[in-house]
Amino acid sequence: MxxxxxxxxxxxxxxxxxxxxxxxxxxxxxxxxxxxxxxxxxxxxxxxxxxxxxxxxxxxxxxxxxxxxxxxxxxxxxxxxxxxxxxxxxxxxxxxxxxxxxxxxxxxxxxxxPYLRRSKAIDELIPWLYLKGISTGDFSEALQSLTGAPVDSVSASTIVRLKEAWTKEYETWSSRDLSEKRYAYIWADGIHVNVRLEDQENQRQCLLVLMGATAEGEKELIAVRDGYRESESSWTELLSDLKSRGLKVDPQLAIGDGALGFWAAVRKVFSKIREQRCWFHKSGNILNKLPKSAQPRAKEALHEIWMAETRENAYKAFDRFGEMYKAKYPQAWECLPKDKEELLAFYDFPAEHWKHLRTTNPIESTFSTIRLRHRKTKGSGTRQASLVMMFKLAEAAAKKWRRLDGH
Known part of the structure; x- marks a missing residue:
């Protein structure tokens, strides 16, 4: 038929x-x-x-x-x-x-x-949209695009309540007990952001961020704090606070940029920890001291060092780099040997972890998210709002963080 x-x-x-x-x-x-x-x-x-x-x-x-x-x-x-x-x-x-x-x-x-006007799914969209940098005035249009029907505008009071709830979350998280935590590795870095509603002197803020990987290979956000990236005292306060909340066992390895005040602080607080300098930051520092015409080849030569299959091969690639650039570009070369052992510390750890340990990329991926949001919104209103926003963005990003290979 x-x-x-x-x-x-x-x-x-x-x-x-x-x-x-x-x-x-x-x-x-x-x-x-x-x-x-x-x-x-x-x-x-x-x-x-x-x-x-x-x-x-x-x-x-x-x-x-x-x-x-x-x-x-x-x-x-x-x-x-x-x-x-x-x-x-x-x-x-x-x-x-x-x-x-x-x-x-x-x-x-x-x-x-009686007073429900939005389903839970829509209410969960509101903080997501806010985190993505959608302004309050654009919420109605954004929700309409998602639901296919007109949506009443989200009131300013809704956003105020949202921020208040997030602030309480951050405060609770920042005082949580750490006595059961054991971190094999930690990554440290800081990010500078704009603050719109502060006075001229306080319109630039640095957020100190510490991330860790457990013995089971899970990556976690450990701390987000206001401070100064190059300040030993700022990092000492952060690390000492972790100890006071129960983090008694020293991590095995810390990864970070050589310019951080973090290093002097971590030696005091976690005296047994090993140090790994970030190859991403180190490469950038070296390349900035070379003419642009020399940078592509130098980048390849640096890559041959930290991607070598063994420490011995890395030493050989290290020496080759010196032969190529020491005489002609001494300032670029001098950046490298002073941190030689700290740049190659990752070789003492499981090979499947090396790609996680060479750089601070685990933190940098989260920083890119907050930079994007700050570009859209021209910064948070207050220093506290920046802290809370960094916490929530990192919390959201953590859902996509990769476990250490081999776990």
Whole structure:
């Protein structure tokens, strides 16, 4: 039997086939079907919830045996913004006809509380959009693009409450107990950001960030703190705070830029730790001291050092670099031998971990996220807001952090 082709608005049954026409129209029809299905399911759930409530109170009757708790039509229709679009819902109303007010029971829907206007999925989108740098005024348009239906604008008070909740999260996280933590490796770095609402002197802020990898290979954010990147005292405060909260076992290796005040601090606080200089920062420092014409070949020569399969081969590549650049570019060369052993410390650890230990890239990937957001928003309003934002962005980025190879 030949298939019959119907318009999308006709009911379907048997071997009938829907013909939607152009792809955009098909998508529109599909969205409408999904939205209507979601509305019907929610409406049915509300009806069932009311029926169950009425059944629980069916023994509540008057002297003539009539039920006291009964259906009483519907509340005015309301709109609910969901991931399937904006749904228009009619919520059943319940009435208790008991003469005594103290004896009456009230029905309150657990599915659709009185003041709920957005589903949890949409509420979870709001902080995500804010983290991505969407301004409060653009939330409505962004949510409409995601749900396919008009959405009331998100009030400034919603964002204020969001920031307050995040601040409490950050404060709780910053004082958490660390006595059960054991970190094999830690990465340290700092990032400078703009602060819009501070006075001129305080409009540049440095966020100190410490990240770790456990013995099981899991990478974790350890600390985010206000301070000075090159300051020994700033890093000492950060590391000492970790010890005071129970981090008693020294990590095996610390990775960071040679210019950090972190190194003097970590030697005091974790005296047994080994040091690994970041090859990304070191290479940048060396290349900046060379003419541009010499940089591509020098970059390859540096790469041959830290990508060598053995320490012995790395030493040979190190010497070759000296032969090529020591005489002609002494300033560039001098950057390298002073940190020779600290640049090659990673060779004393499992080979599958080397690519994680040569650089501070695990932190840099998170820094790129916060730089992007700050470019969009021209910085956070206050220093505290920057700290909290860094914490939340790193928390979001952590979901994509790779475990150490071999775990």
């Amino acid at each position: 030949k298939n019959k082709v119907f318009d999308a608005s006709e009911p379907v049954g048997g071997n009938e086939v829907l013909k939607f026409g152009p792809v955009d129209n098909a998508r529109s029809v599909l969205d409408q079907i999904i939205q209507d299905g979601a509305r019907r399911m929610l409406q049915a759930a509300l009806e069932n919830e009311v029926e169950a409530f009425l059944e629980r109170h069916s023994n509540k009757v008057d002297e003539e045996g009539r039920r006291q708790v009964v259906r009483n039509g519907y509340l005015p229709s309301r709109e609910l913004v969901t991931g399937a679009g904006t749904l228009e819902i009619q919520q059943p109303r319940v009435r208790d006809r008991s003469p005594e007010a103290d004896d009456r029971v009230r029905f309150s829907s657990s599915i659709l509380p």
